[in-house]
Amino acid sequence: MKKILFSLGQYLLLAYDCLLSLFTRNFEREVLLQQIYEIGVKSTPVCLMTSAAVGMVLALQTGMASISVLNEPAYIGTVVTFSLIKELGPMLTAVVLVGRIGAAITAEIGTMRVTEQIDAMYTLGTDPIKYLLVPRILGFTIVLPILTMLSDIVGIVAGGIMSYLRFDIPSTTYISDSLDYLSINDFFHGLIKAIIFGIVVSTIACYKGFYTEGGAEGVGKATTSCVVTSIVFLLIGDYFLSSLLISLGIG
Amino acid sequence: MIQIINLHKSFKNKPVLKGVNLEIYDGETVTIMGGSGQGKTVLLKNIIGLMKPDKGKIIIDGIDITTADKKTLHNVQKKFGYLFQGSALFDSMTVYENIAFGLRHMKLSAAEIKERVKLYLSYVGLEGIENMYPSELSGGMKKRVALARAVAYSPQYILYDEPTTGLDPQTAETITDLIMSLQKKLNVTSIVVTHDLKAALKVSQRIAFLYNGEIIDIEQPDKLLNTSNLFLREFVTSALINQTNYN
Ligand SMILES: Nc1ncnc2c1ncn2[C@@H]1O[C@H](COP(=O)(O)OP(=O)(O)OP(=O)(O)O)[C@@H](O)[C@H]1O
Ligand SMILES: [Mg+2]
Numbered sequence: 001m002k003k004i005l006f007s008l009g010q011y012l013l014l015a016y017d018c019l020l021s022l023f024t025r026n027f028e029r030e031v032l033l034q035q036i037y038e039i040g041v042k043s044t045p046v047c048l049m050t051s052a053a054v055g056m057v058l059a060l061q062t063g064m065a066s067i068s069v070l071n072e073p074a075y076i077g078t079v080v081t082f083s084l085i086k087e088l089g090p091m092l093t094a095v096v097l098v099g100r101i102g103a104a105i106t107a108e109i110g111t112m113r114v115t116e117q118i119d120a121m122y123t124l125g126t127d128p129i130k131y132l133l134v135p136r137i138l139g140f141t142i143v144l145p146i147l148t149m150l151s152d153i154v155g156i157v158a159g160g161i162m163s164y165l166r167f168d169i170p171s172t173t174y175i176s177d178s179l180d181y182l183s184i185n186d187f188f189h190g191l192i193k194a195i196i197f198g199i200v201v202s203t204i205a206c207y208k209g210f211y212t213e214g215g216a217e218g219v220g221k222a223t224t225s226c227v228v229t230s231i232v233f234l235l236i237g238d239y240f241l242s243s244l245l246i247s248l249g250i251g
Numbered sequence: 252m253i254q255i256i257n258l259h260k261s262f263k264n265k266p267v268l269k270g271v272n273l274e275i276y277d278g279e280t281v282t283i284m285g286g287s288g289q290g291k292t293v294l295l296k297n298i299i300g301l302m303k304p305d306k307g308k309i310i311i312d313g314i315d316i317t318t319a320d321k322k323t324l325h326n327v328q329k330k331f332g333y334l335f336q337g338s339a340l341f342d343s344m345t346v347y348e349n350i351a352f353g354l355r356h357m358k359l360s361a362a363e364i365k366e367r368v369k370l371y372l373s374y375v376g377l378e379g380i381e382n383m384y385p386s387e388l389s390g391g392m393k394k395r396v397a398l399a400r401a402v403a404y405s406p407q408y409i410l411y412d413e414p415t416t417g418l419d420p421q422t423a424e425t426i427t428d429l430i431m432s433l434q435k436k437l438n439v440t441s442i443v444v445t446h447d448l449k450a451a452l453k454v455s456q457r458i459a460f461l462y463n464g465e466i467i468d469i470e471q472p473d474k475l476l477n478t479s480n481l482f483l484r485e486f487v488t489s490a491l492i493n494q495t496n497y498n
Contacts (some may be wrong), residue, residue, distance in 0.1 A: 012493035034344060115337070115342070115343070116335050116337060119296075119335070120333075121341075122300075122325075122328055123299060123301070123328060123332070123401075124352050124353040125328065125353065125355070125404075126352070126355065126356075127325065184390070206351040
């Protein structure tokens with residue numbers, strides 16, 4: 001328990017440091033652009049693929065369920081769109097990015113820590129928080145919402161194709177089912193989640209890497225711990241975040 | 252000037268430094284010798300603020316870095332060059348980028364940076380390897396690139412952690428000469444940690460011995476060979492015997 005509290009404190013302090021250097025000094029713009037490019041290029045294909053598959057399976061399951069209840073497929077577009085935009089889009093994209101990018105960030109920064117490269121950065125007059133952490137956190141937090149929106153669109157379209165192929169639902173019906181009940185707040189609900197997921201997950205990845213100790217084995221442990229902590233946070237935090245947003249009247 | 256006052260540092264209740272006192276004056280080179288695991292590296296890391304001591308003061312040009320805030324510490328650190336025992340090169344960067352990294356704050360033009368990187372690579376005898384990555388270098392080459400990186404931005408203080416370990420005698424000689432010329436030309440203040448007694452006798456004005464967590468003696472090189480301290484005499488004799496065996 002003491003250990004958990006200590007880690008939490010250490011994590012919050014590091015996050016605070018990152019926040020400070022974000023506001024007080026011009027951070028490394030070049031490194032940021034490079035990070036955005038790398039994170040985006042690396043993760044777009046796998047994100048879009050997963051969300052297309054999820055859109056299709058949602059359409060299939062909703063169609064089958066409504067057939068057994070109403071004897072005909074109905075409201076497929078509504079279910080697919082709401083699930084993706086408010087819940088599955090941000091969640092799945094975040095999970096994919098944790099595996100694809102978060103783990104890599106922890107491993108990279110952790111390796112730099114145990115091989116004294118972080119220390120070397122201090123001695124060469126550069127603050128590694130500014131040079132390494134802040135651009136990664138920013139890049140991650142910028143890319144995640146964008147990828148989430150792309151994934152939403154791809155998933156919804158894939159669901160539409162599925163309902164046409166499997167249940168003969170015309171695209172006009174699917175589209176009106178999708179959009180008629182949707183409000184701008186539902187969209188913000190998903191977007192806000194994506195941004196918060198991005199901030200928390202990327203700071204967890206940086207934190208785990210920055211405080212790695214114990215050589216190659218330590219890097220392995222830190223990486224596993226980054227993935228586990230992030231996903232547990234995503235699943236539990238998602239519930240509370242959704243409740244909070246709903247009670248605030250956003251979606 | 253660097254003043255180390257009653258410095259204590261332990262790891263998980265295992266004391267390593269137990270009250271180190273040492274003053275290093277501007278422009279001089281002090282060598283720290285001592286057995287493996289005696290805490291030489293820990294001492295250097297405390298001096299440059301990479302580790303926080305449990306007790307004691309480290310005063311650099313009048314500023315106690317053990318109590319200084321982050322920004323002050325950062326500014327003090329900019330006066331230092333540090334050669335890591337394990338080189339600690341950035342492995343995602345080329346040799347060129349590694350050396351240029353320390354020059355980022357110097358407001359030099361791209362051409363000047365290029366010139367300087369080239370110059371310092373030639374000082375350590377490694378011309379033309381700018382575009383190689385650390386993983387493509389031998390251990391001795393890494394050490395020399397790290398040395399070039401540590402001194403290229405003309406720091407006022409340079410801490411060398413075993414600069415000649417793992418090098419052939421000739422290259423070791425070159426590096427020793429480089430350390431001396433930096434001191435003479437730029438009036439750099441240096442602390443050298445080494446097991447290489449020959450190099451120590453050559454480069455330093457004073458040689459300090461770290462034993463059992465304390466500096467047990469400081470001698471000038473010419474007085475070292477007939478010291479009265481029994482322990483030191485043993486250390487020096489065995490070091491000399493070893494050296495003659497190698498050469
Ligand atoms: N980060 C650390 N955590 C725990 N113990 C440490 C740490 N760094 C050093 N030590 C311990 O401190 C002692 C001194 O280590 P140090 O690296 O300073 O030795 P050294 O004098 O530089 O030896 P060598 O000549 O072999 O480099 C060792 O016993 C080591 O186990
Ligand atoms: Mg050492």
